């Protein structure tokens with residue numbers, strides 16, 4: 001709470017660096033931040049720290065409409081990216097970007113696509129925005145020309161055709177815009193949703209626990225955002241926020257501020273997606289002050305081999321966490337909060353270590369405030385995400401399957417690792433000493449199993465590093481900070497989210513994370529894919545490289 005008050009005090013005095021904001025937010029592009037938030041939300045009614053604020057029913061996806069579950073058949077899909085409005089804060093229409101579609105007689109916005117593994121997916125993106133865009137299918141194994149590379153961004157009015165076989169395992173994937181240098185603003189503005197793949201392992205779990213998507217199997221997308229006095233989304237990163245990432249002070253789950261969900265006394269599945277630009281969450285289910293155990297069953301690339309009990313798990317931008325929560329142990333009327341617990345993101349420690357920042361070095365958090373990081377909710381503060389209320393008795397299977405799937409560890413014996421460094425140079429986050437170059441590959445990989453040692457030498461920020469084209473396995477972590485070490489329950493200093501297939505991995509300040517990737521699965525012909533930080537301000541700030549797979 002101390003730091004929170006401190007940041008709040010700073011927010012009142014800080015000079016806000018206004019920068020040009022594009023398509024969605026141009027109407028808000030004036031004046032200091034406190035004009036936009038401080039006045040109309042004096043008292044901060046959507047403050048997620050205060051439990052009593054949690055009075056809004058959680059938005060649950062239905063069978064059509066916004067975020068409706070769309071079961072994709074053979075028929076092609078058209079996704080029209082459009083600037084529309086969407087009621088978010090207290091039902092007030094906010095400018096919002098969404099993918100609009102009609103399919104089998106129903107209409108959807110940002111549909112949750114539900115696709116069978118092994119099927120063919122065919123869709124056309126229509127760009128109805130007034131700036132370039134492209135869709136990236138996050139986590140899918142696709143040929144480079146289907147992957148939504150920023151070089152494939154299409155101009156307003158143009159179409160991009162996608163058609164590919166869905167070869168991934170079952171799991172919780174997602175899709176979002178990947179427009180060159182516009183990803184952060186467009187994704188924050190709304191262009192993102194789930195891509196759920198089903199396979200036999202999934203079906204087995206669903207039938208063993210009698211789960212229903214949208215009832216007892218609930219996708220939760222967690223996003224922190226800022227709003228102006230009229231309840232419209234604000235995206236206006238200052239110079240420091242471009243550097244550190246843009247944080248909001250209103251935390252939305254399924255676009256609902258301060259949500260609650262009535263549940264029955266049975267097992268629920270929650271598929272959490274961190275769809276935030278930059279915030280890291282430490283997820284725990286709290287019954288009063290008691291951390292309840294939950295079962296982690298899946299990560300970015302689908303189910304784990306078995307359920308792993310946990311009480312707290314970090315989730316960085318773009319990562320997914322699939323959990324089972326057993327409410328049969330609770331009494332009717334009891335409440336439990338899904339929370340993000342306090343942790344030290346090590347950001348202010350790093351300020352002194354940011355060699356490239358010249359005169360700002362060592363001045364710490366006060367500079368951070370003055371440079372535009374005005375959020376009332378600093379990264380690492382504790383707050384509530386979702387209130388669960390046991391509202392009814394419910395019958396359901398009690399027995400969680402002992403085994404969920406099979407995961408074969410990649411054989412990495414004798415492989416010498418590729419060194420991948422994350423660094424900061426003249427206020428630019430870099431990978432292997434380079435900023436993004438659209439038409440050049442920073443390195444070429446072998447069509448073999450590779451081991452990458454990702455070294456976070458920036459010493460000041462967590463970087464969630466994301467690989468396009470392939471899932472990978474985490475082999476180990478060294479030099480993990482104190483915040484992470486207690487959660488390292490598996491060999492090699494690994495945490496529970498390291499135990500499944502991944503496409504995004506958190507690399508903490510000072511840490512080295514070793515991953516293994518099987519490039520033998522690569523598709524024929526030369527392929528150019530991205531590797532980047534999924535802090536979206538870092539991504540747009542060119543903390544991204546192309547890597548090439550030779551023909």
Ligand code: C2O
Pocket residue numbers: 136138176178318466468530532534
């Ligand atoms: Cu989810 Cu390259 O991104």
Ligand code: CU
Pocket residue numbers: 136137138139466467468
């Ligand atoms: Cu991706």
Ligand code: CU
Pocket residue numbers: 429461462463464533534535538543
């Ligand atoms: Cu980063």
